[in-house]
Amino acid sequence: MMNRIDRKFSDLRAESRKAFIPFVTAGDPSLEATISLVLKLESAGADIVELGVPFSDPIADGPSIQRSSLRALKSGTSLRSIMRAMEEIRTHTQVPIALMTYYNIIFKYGVAQFVRDAVTSGVDGVIVADLPPEEASELISAARENDFATIFLVAPTSTPERVKLISEVSRGFIYCVSLTGVTGARNQISDMLIPTLKRIKECTDKPVAVGFGVSTPEQAREVASMADGVIVGSAVVNVIEAYSDKPELLSAVEEFASSLAEAIKSIR
Numbered sequence: 001m002m003n004r005i006d007r008k009f010s011d012l013r014a015e016s017r018k019a020f021i022p023f024v025t026a027g028d029p030s031l032e033a034t035i036s037l038v039l040k041l042e043s044a045g046a047d048i049v050e051l052g053v054p055f056s057d058p059i060a061d062g063p064s065i066q067r068s069s070l071r072a073l074k075s076g077t078s079l080r081s082i083m084r085a086m087e088e089i090r091t092h093t094q095v096p097i098a099l100m101t102y103y104n105i106i107f108k109y110g111v112a113q114f115v116r117d118a119v120t121s122g123v124d125g126v127i128v129a130d131l132p133p134e135e136a137s138e139l140i141s142a143a144r145e146n147d148f149a150t151i152f153l154v155a156p157t158s159t160p161e162r163v164k165l166i167s168e169v170s171r172g173f174i175y176c177v178s179l180t181g182v183t184g185a186r187n188q189i190s191d192m193l194i195p196t197l198k199r200i201k202e203c204t205d206k207p208v209a210v211g212f213g214v215s216t217p218e219q220a221r222e223v224a225s226m227a228d229g230v231i232v233g234s235a236v237v238n239v240i241e242a243y244s245d246k247p248e249l250l251s252a253v254e255e256f257a258s259s260l261a262e263a264i265k266s267i268r
């Protein structure tokens with residue numbers, strides 16, 4: 001049976017379309033809101049949803065996602081409660097979902113148990129921001145046994161040898177970091193993106209999705225013209241922060257996500 005992420009990229013390629021992959025932090029402002037947000041993002045045009053697992057020391061994340069992590073932790077969100085929320089999400093939708101997390105959380109949970117529980121709850125893959133592939137053999141092994149996608153990150157500083165290794169061990173898609181530094185909205189797309197994408201494409205024909213710094217529909221369209229998917233995190237999280245205690249939360253996120261999806265899907 002094909003993983004939902006693989007199936008989605010296969011379908012998109014057959015239609016010459018690009019993937020829109022929004023990110024939200026699970027539990028921000030609550031897990032109940034997260035369930036509703038995932039469904040709204042799908043209806044707005046999301047092809048895959050990235051769910052962040054809140055962590056007290058998110059070293060790869062900029063201020064927006066750091067704040068969202070703290071809000072989620074304050075609301076009592078844990079990896080186990082996210083798994084329970086995933087079970088609820090799966091009663092409503094089959095949209096592919098990947099968790100974005102840090103290795104300490106998985107290690108404390110138990111690597112093999114994490115993969116089994118994630119798959120059982122309906123998660124399709126994981127991005128571990130601080131886990132290099134050289135140290136990921138336990139996770140990769142457990143993931144392969146359960147058709148669970150392991151999505152690794154390629155940075156502009158990655159050597160050709162490292163890009164080749166990451167291309168070999170990644171499943172689902174390869175996460176191309178568009179710039180050096182942390183996540184966050186930016187005014188323009190980094191000039192490091194094109195050479196980084198070129199190095200990846202020379203190694204593999206696996207789908208490549210670009211994240212870090214994509215903030216506007218115009219930027220999303222630009223990235224979609226070069227990559228197989230566009231990941232938008234901080235800009236979506238900023239909308240959630242602005243409307244977190246307002247009744248317009250879902251409609252505001254849906255409106256912004258729709259503008260991104262429309263821009264991405266205009267590229268064929």
